[in-house]
Amino acid sequence: xxxxxxxxxxxxxxxxxxxxxxxxxxxxxxxxxxxxxxxxxxxxxxxxxxxxxxxxxxxxxxxxxxxxxxxxxxxxxxxxxxxxxxxxxxxxxxxxxxxxxxxxxxxxxxxxxxxxxxxxxxxxxxxxxxxxxxxxxxxxxxxxxxxxxxxxxxxxxxxxxxxxxxx
Amino acid sequence: xxxxxxxxxxxxxxxxxxxxxxxxxxxxxxxxxxxxxxxxxxxxxxxxxxxxxxxxxxxxxxxxxxxxxxxxxxxxxxxxxxxxxxxxxxxxxxxxxxxxxxxxxxxxxxxxxxx
Numbered sequence: 001x002x003x004x005x006x007x008x009x010x011x012x013x014x015x016x017x018x019x020x021x022x023x024x025x026x027x028x029x030x031x032x033x034x035x036x037x038x039x040x041x042x043x044x045x046x047x048x049x050x051x052x053x054x055x056x057x058x059x060x061x062x063x064x065x066x067x068x069x070x071x072x073x074x075x076x077x078x079x080x081x082x083x084x085x086x087x088x089x090x091x092x093x094x095x096x097x098x099x100x101x102x103x104x105x106x107x108x109x110x111x112x113x114x115x116x117x118x119x120x121x122x123x124x125x126x127x128x129x130x131x132x133x134x135x136x137x138x139x140x141x142x143x144x145x146x147x148x149x150x151x152x153x154x155x156x157x158x159x160x161x162x163x164x165x166x167x
Numbered sequence: 168x169x170x171x172x173x174x175x176x177x178x179x180x181x182x183x184x185x186x187x188x189x190x191x192x193x194x195x196x197x198x199x200x201x202x203x204x205x206x207x208x209x210x211x212x213x214x215x216x217x218x219x220x221x222x223x224x225x226x227x228x229x230x231x232x233x234x235x236x237x238x239x240x241x242x243x244x245x246x247x248x249x250x251x252x253x254x255x256x257x258x259x260x261x262x263x264x265x266x267x268x269x270x271x272x273x274x275x276x277x278x279x280x281x282x
Contacts, residue, residue: 041263114263
């Protein structure tokens with residue numbers, strides 16, 4: 001991974017821009033070789049991360065900055081996945097506190113972190129350098145064509161018709 | 168009753184079931200409209216509520232939370248609540264969140280009003 005992001009965008013913490021962020025991430029993931037279902041899941045993970053920042057980091061303030069940076073894993077010519085870094089200027093918290101709740105406790109809310117960790121191969125929270133801001137690094141590796149058996153836990157529970165189209 | 172461009176609400180003429188049909192993306196910016204529509208419908212104490220998701224392209228955890236809240240209210244009021252018409256992408260998030268067993272999910276509105 002080069003130091004300089006291949007894509008870096010700044011958006012305000014307004015939920016109306018979530019769809020634009022999803023479109024961007026999904027479109028780039030598609031060009032890096034992910035199938036439609038994986039693109040949707042990667043977009044979902046980013047959406048959930050942004051929602052958590054807006055809701056918990058910024059207390060639903062609409063005018064705070066969020067940065068999304070994207071790199072291909074591997075090389076541009078032979079991408080092996082996607083790396084997405086999401087940064088904010090919210091109050092720093094202990095990264096260990098970023099845990100999803102138990103799924104046996106069925107109630108509204110609290111699913112975002114669980115979804116992020118389920119969908120992505122790597123999800124690492126850390127404090128940014130300086131007194132404020134958090135950073136979330138997400139990595140999704142593209143299964144190699146020679147590894148048809150590489151299926152995520154979530155994909156393993158999908159209908160067979162979906163498995164046939166999954167990478 | 169919310170924004171009809173985002174959520175439509177109709178009564179099935181035969182069964183009397185209330186059919187709530189969100190459209191497009193159900194995310195943090197739009198799920199409050201669905202939440203209000205479901206609350207309005209459930210306020211009328213219908214015997215059956217069908218949430219038709221066939222025109223939903225995308226749903227995140229805020230949409231899931233809205234449906235969990237509505238399902239809990241339905242159970243408390245003896246209302247039968249059924250989801251139908253999910254595409255694979257929407258179904259995937261229910262499965263990731265392990266919520267596909269919490270809801271009654273069928274393929275079509277016809278099945279939902281008869282289930």
